[in-house]
Amino acid sequence: MRRPEIDLSACNGCGACIAVSPTVFSFNDLGFIQVADLEFYPEAEVDEAIALCPEDCISWTE
Template sequence: MGRTVTVDVDVCIGCEACVEECPDVFSMGPGDLAQVTNPDGADEKCIESAMEMCPVNCITWEE
């Protein structure tokens, strides 16, 4: 079993940087906070780029 990307909504500020960087994986959900809608929607490079863009580091890998 591999790892999957997650968003900590308790930390997310709703800046939409991840959605702009990797829209096939992330979208804005309840409370205008980011959520993972399709963890397999893009390659790891795109997801890691979204992680780097996040100003509060709320996107992580979960084993």
């Protein structure tokens, strides 16, 4: 299954991915973006988050 992945070393924490797909992305207790553990990831939402990410730090992984 494909899963979104965030390169936290490049992420600036802008929250654009959360605005696009709050069921997939959220802030954790330390203030970093995290990916939810889901059985299915809405491909269109994740693709939009990837396109809108100013740091290009979101990608799909197998």
